[in-house]
Amino acid sequence: MQTNTATTGQIDQLVRDHLRERGVRYTRARQAVIKAIGMGDGPQSAAELHNRLKGIVPLSSLYRSLAVLEASGILAPHLGTRGVTRYELAEWLSGHHHHLVCIECGKVVDVELDPSGEDHLEDVVSIVSRSAGFSLTGHTLEIEGQCPECAHEAVT
Amino acid sequence: MQTNTATTGQIDQLVRDHLRERGVRYTRARQAVIKAIGMGDGPQSAAELHNRLKGIVPLSSLYRSLAVLEASGILAPHLGTRGVTRYELAEWLSGHHHHLVCIECGKVVDVELDPSGEDHLEDVVSIVSRSAGFSLTGHTLEIEGQCPECAHEAVT
DNA sequence: GCCGAGGTTGAGAATCATTCCTATACTGGC
DNA sequence: GCCAGTATAGGAATGATTCTCAACCTCGGC
Numbered sequence: 001m002q003t004n005t006a007t008t009g010q011i012d013q014l015v016r017d018h019l020r021e022r023g024v025r026y027t028r029a030r031q032a033v034i035k036a037i038g039m040g041d042g043p044q045s046a047a048e049l050h051n052r053l054k055g056i057v058p059l060s061s062l063y064r065s066l067a068v069l070e071a072s073g074i075l076a077p078h079l080g081t082r083g084v085t086r087y088e089l090a091e092w093l094s095g096h097h098h099h100l101v102c103i104e105c106g107k108v109v110d111v112e113l114d115p116s117g118e119d120h121l122e123d124v125v126s127i128v129s130r131s132a133g134f135s136l137t138g139h140t141l142e143i144e145g146q147c148p149e150c151a152h153e154a155v156t
Numbered sequence: 157m158q159t160n161t162a163t164t165g166q167i168d169q170l171v172r173d174h175l176r177e178r179g180v181r182y183t184r185a186r187q188a189v190i191k192a193i194g195m196g197d198g199p200q201s202a203a204e205l206h207n208r209l210k211g212i213v214p215l216s217s218l219y220r221s222l223a224v225l226e227a228s229g230i231l232a233p234h235l236g237t238r239g240v241t242r243y244e245l246a247e248w249l250s251g252h253h254h255h256l257v258c259i260e261c262g263k264v265v266d267v268e269l270d271p272s273g274e275d276h277l278e279d280v281v282s283i284v285s286r287s288a289g290f291s292l293t294g295h296t297l298e299i300e301g302q303c304p305e306c307a308h309e310a311v312t
Numbered sequence: 313g314c315c316g317a318g319g320t321t322g323a324g325a326a327t328c329a330t331t332c333c334t335a336t337a338c339t340g341g342c
Numbered sequence: 343g344c345c346a347g348t349a350t351a352g353g354a355a356t357g358a359t360t361c362t363c364a365a366c367c368t369c370g371g372c
Binding site for chain 4: 313314315316317318319320321322323324325326327328329330331332333334335336337338339340341342
C-alpha cells in the first residue's frame with residue numbers, strides 16, 4: 001500500500017510529465033518498471049521486479065531503467081537487506097514515510113508518523129544536521145523488529 | 157569519535173568478558189578487528205578494515221570474524237552505501253546514536269540526540285511498531301545530506 | 313516519408329562484495 | 343603431551359550489479 005493513494009494511472013501520468021520536463025524518455029521498459037513497482041507494497045529488489053517482468057524486460061535493461069529513474073528523481077533506493085538494493089517511488093510520488101524493517105526476513109513496510117511526531121522529528125533532524133555541517137536533503141526513521149509472521153515462527 | 161568515550165583498552169576488556177561469558181574465543185584476528193573498528197569514527201566496510209589490517213588478517217578470516225562478532229552482539233552492521241556492509245560497535249559498547257549519511261561519498265557520522273528528542277522518538281517508534289504488529293528491537297534515524305567536504309566540492 | 317544523431321536495448325562478459333570449502337594450525341581440558 | 347573442537351588461510355564459488363558493444367529506435371529536420 002502506498003501512503004498516498006494515487007492510482008497506477010495517475011502515477012504513470014505524473015512520471016510521464018516529470019520525465020518530459022527533464023527531457024528523459026519514458027520508454028516501454030521504464031513504464032513497465034514503474035508499473036511493477038506500483039504493484040508491490042514496499043520497496044522491491046531488482047530480482048523481485050525482474051520476476052514480475054520476466055520476458056518483458058531483461059535484467060540488464062531493468063538495472064539501467066532503475067538507474068535512470070533514480071537519477072531522474074522518480075525512484076528512491078532503499079539499502080535494506082544485505083546485498084540487495086530495493087527501489088520504491090520517491091517521496092513526492094508516494095508521500096513521506098518511514099520504514100519498519102523485519103530483521104528476520106528483510107521485509108519492509110512503509111509507515112507514516114502522525115503530524116506532531118513528524119514535525120518534532122523534522123526539528124530534531126535539522127538541528128542535528130546543522131550542527132554537523134551537513135546540508136540536509138532528507139531523513140528516514142528505520143524501525144527494526146520482527147514482523148508478525150517471523151515472530152510467530154520463532155515461537156513455534 | 158565514539159559517542160561513549162570508552163578507551164580502546166576498556167572496550168577490549170568489555171568484549172573479552174562478553175565473549176567469555178558466551179563461550180566464544182577472543183582470538184588474535186578478532187582482537188585486531190575490534191581494534192581496527194575502534195580506530196574509525198563511524199561504521200567501516202570490510203574493505204576498509206582489510207586495508208587497515210593488510211597482512212595481518214586475510215579477507216576471508218576478516219569476514220568470518222565480523223560474522224562471529226556480529227552474532228555475539230559485539231558488532232552491528234550498517235547497510236549503507238550501495239552494496240557494502242559497514243560494521244560498528246554495538247550500541248551497548250558505543251552508546252545509542254543515529255547516523256548522518258553523506259549522499260555523495262557515503263561517509264557515515266554518528267550523532268546523538270538530546271535526551272528529550274530521544275525520548276520523544278522512542279515513544280513514536282514504539283507506537284508505530286505496535287500498530288503494525290512488529291515486535292520492536294531497535295531504531296535508527298538516518299539523516300541524509302551532503303557532508304561539508306562534498307558540499308564544498310559541489311560549489312567549486 | 314526518409315535521414316542522421318543520439319539515446320536505448322539485449323546479451324553476455326566483467327566486477328565487486330561476500331560466502332563457501334578444505335586442508336592445516338591452534339587451544340583448552342585431560 | 344594428546345584429543346576434540348575451533349579457528350585460520352587461501353582460493354574457488356556465488357550473487358548482485360555494472361559494463362561493453364553492436365544493433366535498434368525515435369525525434370526533429372528535410
